[in-house]
Amino acid sequence: xxxxxxxxxxxxxxxVQLLTQTKLFCGCSTRFGQPPNSATCPVCLGLPGALPVxxxxxxxxAVKAALALNCRIASFTKWDRKNYYYPDLPKNYQISQxxxxxxxDGHLDIQTPEGTKRIGIIRAHLEEDAGKLLHEEGxxxxxxxxxxxRTGTPLLEIVSQPELSAPEEAKAYLEELRxxxxxxxxxxxxxxxxxxxxxxxxxxxxxxxDGVAATPIVEVKNLNSFRAVERAIKFEAxxxxxxxxxxxxxxxxRGVSKATAGWDDVRGVTVVQRRKEExxxxxxxxxxxxxxxxxxxxxxxxxxxxxxxxxxxQRTRLQSQYALSAxxxxxxxxxGRPFVAYFEELARGCGDAAEAKxxxxxxxxQTLNDRxxxxxxxxxxxxxxxxxxxxxxxxGLNKQRARDVYAHMVSEGGTAKEVIKKLxxxxxxxxGQLRDIVRRAMAANAKAVTDFKNGKVKAADAIxxxxxxxxKGMARTEMVQQILLEELQRA
Amino acid sequence: xxxxxxxxxxxxxxxxxxxADAELATMTRxxxxxLDYVTQLQQARTDNVxxxxxxxxxxxxxxxxxxxxxxxxxxxxxxxxxxxxNFFAVPAVLD
Ligand SMILES: [Zn+2]
Numbered sequence: 001x002x003x004x005x006x007x008x009x010x011x012x013x014x015x016v017q018l019l020t021q022t023k024l025f026c027g028c029s030t031r032f033g034q035p036p037n038s039a040t041c042p043v044c045l046g047l048p049g050a051l052p053v054x055x056x057x058x059x060x061x062a063v064k065a066a067l068a069l070n071c072r073i074a075s076f077t078k079w080d081r082k083n084y085y086y087p088d089l090p091k092n093y094q095i096s097q098x099x100x101x102x103x104x105d106g107h108l109d110i111q112t113p114e115g116t117k118r119i120g121i122i123r124a125h126l127e128e129d130a131g132k133l134l135h136e137e138g139x140x141x142x143x144x145x146x147x148x149x150r151t152g153t154p155l156l157e158i159v160s161q162p163e164l165s166a167p168e169e170a171k172a173y174l175e176e177l178r179x180x181x182x183x184x185x186x187x188x189x190x191x192x193x194x195x196x197x198x199x200x201x202x203x204x205x206x207x208x209x210d211g212v213a214a215t216p217i218v219e220v221k222n223l224n225s226f227r228a229v230e231r232a233i234k235f236e237a238x239x240x241x242x243x244x245x246x247x248x249x250x251x252x253x254r255g256v257s258k259a260t261a262g263w264d265d266v267r268g269v270t271v272v273q274r275r276k277e278e279x280x281x282x283x284x285x286x287x288x289x290x291x292x293x294x295x296x297x298x299x300x301x302x303x304x305x306x307x308x309x310x311x312x313x314q315r316t317r318l319q320s321q322y323a324l325s326a327x328x329x330x331x332x333x334x335x336g337r338p339f340v341a342y343f344e345e346l347a348r349g350c351g352d353a354a355e356a357k358x359x360x361x362x363x364x365x366q367t368l369n370d371r372x373x374x375x376x377x378x379x380x381x382x383x384x385x386x387x388x389x390x391x392x393x394x395x396g397l398n399k400q401r402a403r404d405v406y407a408h409m410v411s412e413g414g415t416a417k418e419v420i421k422k423l424x425x426x427x428x429x430x431x432g433q434l435r436d437i438v439r440r441a442m443a444a445n446a447k448a449v450t451d452f453k454n455g456k457v458k459a460a461d462a463i464x465x466x467x468x469x470x471x472k473g474m475a476r477t478e479m480v481q482q483i484l485l486e487e488l489q490r491a
Numbered sequence: 492x493x494x495x496x497x498x499x500x501x502x503x504x505x506x507x508x509x510x511a512d513a514e515l516a517t518m519t520r521x522x523x524x525x526l527d528y529v530t531q532l533q534q535a536r537t538d539n540v541x542x543x544x545x546x547x548x549x550x551x552x553x554x555x556x557x558x559x560x561x562x563x564x565x566x567x568x569x570x571x572x573x574x575x576x577n578f579f580a581v582p583a584v585l586d
Contacts, residue, residue, distance in 0.1 A: 020556050021556050021557065021558055022556050022557065022558050022559070026559070027554070027557065027558050027559025027560075027561075028558070028559070028561045029558050029561070035564070035577065036564075036576075036577045036578055037564050037567045037568060037577050037578065037579070038561065038563075038564050038567075038577075039561045040561055040562055040567045041559070041561050041562055042562075045562075045567060047570075053552060053553070053554045054552065054553050054554065055553070055554060055556050056553035056554065056555060056556065057555075057556035058556070059553070076544075078544040078545070083505075084505070085505075085506070085507045086584075087579075087581040087584055100544075133584055134578070135583070135584070142582070142583055143573070143575060143580040143581065143582065143583055144580070144581050144582070144583050144584045145575055145576075145578035145579070145580055145581075146578055146579040146580075146581055147578060148567070148579070281501075281505055283505075286544050286545065288545070288546070290545075291545050291547065291549050291550050291551070291552050292544045292545055292550045293550060293551055294550045294551060
């Protein structure tokens with residue numbers, strides 16, 4: 001980023017769908033993928049006379065998220081109507097929070113190449129989602145279709161300060177936010193299913209003779225992946241630089257207002273759409289159907305007690321408790337809480353954190369990726385893999401063999417001991433048995449014995465190789481060496 | 492009167508109303524009169540008055556997060572001006 005002739009300023013507005021069973025103000029199900037228009041009622045259809053009632057769990061989850069983001073929780077908060085007309089909004093207003101959001105003034109720490117950076121959170125507030133519009137393809141082209149299942153689904157909107165200064169930082173912020181919200185089971189943050197959505201407010205600061213000029217802010221929408229966020233910001237910043245070179249328009253100039261742009265992922269461009277509505281255009285006013293919420297310190301304490309260890313604290317602890325590198329810690333924490341729990345159980349069970357980390361981040365992670373599955377669905381509990389690590393170490397089972405045992409345990413089941421036996425990986429430790437094998441190998445390699453006697457020490461390798469073949473590699477090398485030397489001297 | 496024809500045109504746009512020039516002039520005059528009337532409220536002294544968020548002195552009314560039956564698809568679509576399969580059909584929206 002160092003070589004750009006401008007500095008990028010980015011603020012993100014993230015919407016996450018809360019993990020509730022029902023909508024924000026009615027009992028309709030929020031489950032993804034239900035048949036069109038099968039999860040609606042008079043409240044979420046906006047029929048006259050219907051009365052919304054607040055979902056307690058949605059509010060608790062929102063407070064939990066705000067506390068994890070170090071926000072101040074307001075003691076008094078209320079609901080406002082945001083008025084606009086669109087076919088996916090049956091009431092013609094969205095219930096949201098305007099001047100008294102339930103939380104504000106927080107922060108989230110992200111990792112950048114220059115170290116930890118603290119990103120301010122302006123506010124987090126609750127609001128209801130709109131429905132889904134489908135544009136008919138190949139049809140008459142005259143109609144759009146509306147599915148109102150999603151209408152009224154609880155959303156938490158998290159607004160960052162414009163303190164992100166590179167596309168990579170925006171991505172890091174989103175990743176950290178997702179990790180946090182998933183760990184706390186506030187949202188599953190699936191961009192594909194729309195349970196995490198992101199808009200980016202972008203402008204650039206261009207140094208010039210009289211100081212620094214800021215370009216008009218553009219809100220980029222329709223960002224459907226973290227990669228799209230990065231690409232769109234990069235493109236938009238560069239577009240604004242070109243625009244500024246040609247028209248010189250600055251933020252705050254007369255007639256310059258905030259614009260909205262859509263990201264076209266296929267073409268890789270932002271398309272500036274329209275003058276963005278000003279807040280006053282939404283004619284916000286308090287919703288008379290809903291009563292305010294008062295939150296006392298006991299309630300906050302109750303929710304705070306549910307937070308547990310947050311990812312940032314977890315990283316620090318894992319690094320010091322298990323002597324892991326920052327990189328390894330990141331790989332493990334990024335997989336979420338159940339994965340971390342599995343790691344800790346494995347490390348305890350096998351008594352070797354480094355080995356536990358190796359198995360987890362190589363074999364087990366690979367298996368999970370191959371199966372597109374989660375550690376909670378992994379067929380072998382941490383105890384079982386710990387036993388494998390202990391057995392491999394105790395019996396001198398080499399890594400390749402241990403991996404074979406692992407693969408068998410995962411696909412066919414069975415304990416480490418059972419599988420080792422089944423695959424014939426039981427080590428030959430009986431001295432008499434091994435001595436017999438050595439003697440037979442010497443008899444079959446008479447020339448090598450003679451060569452050894454004549455001072456060609458290397459000749460012993462051929463005999464040793466024969467022994468290892470005979471034992472399928474299951475004899476301890478040092479033991480074979482010892483017995484072979486004894487027998488050669490005796491020969 | 493402070494309301495201009497442009498203000499009226501913008502408010503009509505926000506409400507998705509299409510007004511002819513003659514209607515705009517009438518609406519500006521009538522809406523302006525209403526606003527002027529309501530503006531009298533600004534003379535009331537509110538220095539020591541808390542803003543009112545709700546007319547009733549109640550707060551924290553919640554329900555449990557447990558599903559209740561939704562309407563059938565046919566009932567949900569009963570008031571649709573136009574229906575296509577199990578969807579509401581509306582004039583094409585091009586954002
Ligand atoms: Zn409903």
